[in-house]
Amino acid sequence: MPEPTPGDSPRRGLILVLSSPSGAGKTSIARALLAQEAESGHRIDLSISVTTRSRRPSEVDGIHYHFRSVRQFETMRDRGELLEWAEVHGNWYGTPLEPVEAALRAGEDVLFDIDWQGTRQVAQAMPEDVVTVFILPPSLAELRSRLERRAEDSPEVIARRLENAREEIGHWREYGYLVINRDLEVSVEAVRSILHAERHRQERQKPAQILADELISGL
Numbered sequence: 070m071p072e073p074t075p076g077d078s079p080r081r082g083l084i085l086v087l088s089s090p091s092g093a094g095k096t097s098i099a100r101a102l103l104a105q106e107a108e109s110g111h112r113i114d115l116s117i118s119v120t121t122r123s124r125r126p127s128e129v130d131g132i133h134y135h136f137r138s139v140r141q142f143e144t145m146r147d148r149g150e151l152l153e154w155a156e157v158h159g160n161w162y163g164t165p166l167e168p169v170e171a172a173l174r175a176g177e178d179v180l181f182d183i184d185w186q187g188t189r190q191v192a193q194a195m196p197e198d199v200v201t202v203f204i205l206p207p208s209l210a211e212l213r214s215r216l217e218r219r220a221e222d223s224p225e226v227i228a229r230r231l232e233n234a235r236e237e238i239g240h241w242r243e244y245g246y247l248v249i250n251r252d253l254e255v256s257v258e259a260v261r262s263i264l265h266a267e268r269h270r271q272e273r274q275k276p277a278q279i280l281a282d283e284l285i286s287g288l
């Protein structure tokens with residue numbers, strides 16, 4: 070992306086929300102998307118949520134989540150430090166507000182991996198900044214087998230996530246875009262196309278708006 074020329078205001082960043090039932094592949098899509106965007110010089114950051122759930126073997130505190138006690142979580146929430154929060158699968162999850170505001174101001178996009186309850190809150194709080202994508206698994210059998218293949222949760226935890234899938238999927242109508250995650254590469258490309266198109270929305274293109282007016286006044 071070319072650097073804005075002097076006098077241009079930088080584009081305000083956008084929030085790209087990915088939601089899905091657990092195991093449909095949003096974390097895999099998010100990771101690949103971030104890597105590809107970074108490679109091509111675009112600025113998009115992952116919002117790192119705070120959670121009270123226990124860390125999985127493959128997860129690192131501060132990279133995948135900020136793992137906190139219930140008391141620490143409640144303190145952050147009560148101080149107004151969270152943009153949104155929700156109880157999901159029996160644990161608390163929330164999005165720290167400050168890094169999101171700083172990124173948007175700096176013209177940087179932010180990727181959210183949050184559930185439908187959080188999406189609603191963000192869409193209400195920042196309607197102009199939010200783009201929402203719901204990821205569907207190709208079938209229930211595939212959803213189950215992805216949760217099992219990931220092999221990071223106990224059978225009880227997997228069963229609970231499958232039970233909750235019905236409610237999560239039930240909110241698909243609240244999202245602007247739908248992607249069926251059959252082939253990971255194809256899904257990543259679909260989400261990238263959405264992101265790239267949304268960056269060009271007229272309302273988000275301050276430098277282009279200014280340029281258009283300058284062109285008119287020079288004619």
Ligand SMILES: Nc1nc2c(ncn2[C@@H]2O[C@H](COP(=O)(O)OP(=O)(O)O)[C@@H](O)[C@H]2O)c(=O)[nH]1
Pocket residue numbers: 087088089090091092096118119122153154155157158162163164182183184185186187188230
């Ligand atoms: N509302 C909200 N949901 C979150 C947040 N972080 C993660 N989630 C959601 O919590 C659910 C469980 O996430 P996680 O424990 O990582 O399990 P996974 O989806 O099976 O990998 C998913 O639907 C996430 O999108 C957050 O900050 N806020």
Ligand SMILES: Nc1ncnc2c1ncn2[C@@H]1O[C@H](COP(=O)(O)OP(=O)(O)O)[C@@H](O)[C@H]1O
Pocket residue numbers: 089090091092093094095096097098215216218219250251252253254
């Ligand atoms: N398109 C796909 N085809 C096959 N397996 C996939 C695909 N997308 C993700 N997976 C696998 O499914 C499992 C769950 O994916 P993950 O990204 O952790 O889902 P979520 O974040 O939605 O819970 C992981 O083992 C991941 O490697």
